[in-house]
Amino acid sequence: MRLTSFTDYGLRMLMLMASAPERAYSTAELADAFGLSRNHLAKIMQSLSRGGLIETRRGGGGGAVLARPASEIRLGAVVQHxxxxxxxxxxxxxxxxxxxxxxxxxxxxxxxxAETAFLSDLDRSTLADIALEPIAQTE
Amino acid sequence: MRLTSFTDYGLRMLMLMASAPERAYSTAELADAFGLSRNHLAKIMQSLSRGGLIETRRGGGGGAVLARPASEIRLGAVVQHxxxxxxxxxxxxxxxxxxxxxxxxxxxxxxxxAETAFLSDLDRSTLADIALEPIAQTE
DNA sequence: CGCTAATAGGTGCTGTAAATGCGAATTGAA
DNA sequence: TTCAATTCGCATTTACAGCACCTATTAGCG
Known part of the structure; x- marks a missing residue:
C-alpha cells in the first residue's frame, strides 16, 4: 500500500504553506526547504492549483498561497486529489x-x-492540524 | 493509493482456492484461470505459504490448499502480509x-x-465472503 | 507613463532507477 | 519418470527526478 512521492511532497508543501498562510511561498523556497528539485515541485504546485487548493501568482514577490483557511482543507480531500x-x-x-x-x-x-475508510479517517484532520512551525529564517 | 499487483494476484488466487477448500490448486491451473504467468504466481504462492495462509505440496496431485477455513482468514491480514x-x-x-x-x-x-482504518475495514470480511464460484470446467 | 529586466510559475523532454513480469533450470515428492 | 513447487536471473515496463526552455507578471528605472 503506497502513496506516490507526488502526494508525499505535495503534503509537505502544504504543511509548510499552512505555517504562514499570509505569505506566498515560491517553488524555489520550498525546494530549498525540503532539498528537492524546484521543477519537480512546480509540477505538484500546478496540480494543487488546478485542484483549487492553492492560488499562485507569477512575477516578483509571487508564489503560492492556500486558497482557503488551513482549517477548512481536509487531508482526505488533499490525498484524493x-x-x-x-x-x-x-x-x-x-x-x-x-x-x-x-x-x-x-x-x-x-x-x-476500505479505500473510503482510509480517506474518511484522514478527513478527520485538516491542514491546520499538521501545519509546520515556520522555517527558521536565521540566515 | 495503490496496492501492488503482487497483492492483487494473491487475492485472486485465494478467492479461487476458497471456492473449493478441499482440493489442491496447482500454479498452472491458477495461471490458466487468470491468464497470468505460471512462474509469476509461483512466487506469490510461496509468499502466501511462508505467511502461513496456505499449505503446499509438491509432486503429482500436489498444489496449494488454504491452511485454515476460509471464514477464519481476514482480508486485512492477507493484504497486510x-x-x-x-x-x-x-x-x-x-x-x-x-x-x-x-x-x-x-x-x-x-x-x-488511516492505514489502520483501511486494514480494519478489510478485516470485517473474510475469504469466505469473497470466495468465487468454482470455475466452470466445461471445456 | 512606458520600457526593461528580473522574478517566478508552467511545460516538455530525457536519463535513471526500481518495480514488475517472465523464462529457464532446479529440487523434491509421488 | 512424471508432476509440480521452488529458486535464480534476465527483460520489460513504469515511475521518478532532473534539465532546459517558455511564458507571464511584477518592480524598478528612465
Missing part, C-alpha cells in the same frame, strides 16, 4: 483492466469500502 | 527516508491511523 488516476488495484482503472473474474467479483466492493 | 515492505510514504520505510521535516511532523501519525 493528489492521488487522482492511481487505481488501488488493476480493475479500478479506467479501462477495467484484464481481470478475468470481474463479473462475480465480491472483492471489489470491499476494497472500495 | 502481501504488502509487507511497501511503505505508505517515504518516511515509513525502514531507513526513515530523506524527509527534512521528520522531528516535528504531525502528518505521520494521521497516516498511520
Amino acid at each position: 493528489l492521488e487522482q488516476g492511481q487505481a488501488l488495484v488493476e480493475c479500478f482503472a479506467g479501462d477495467g483492466g484484464n481481470c478475468t473474474i470481474h463479473a462475480q467479483c465480491r472483492l471489489k466492493a470491499r476494497l472500495r469500502s | 502481501l504488502e509487507q515492505g511497501q511503505a505508505l510514504v517515504e518516511c515509513f520505510a525502514g531507513d526513515g527516508g530523506n524527509c527534512t521535516i521528520h522531528a516535528q511532523c504531525r502528518l505521520k501519525a494521521r497516516l498511520r491511523s
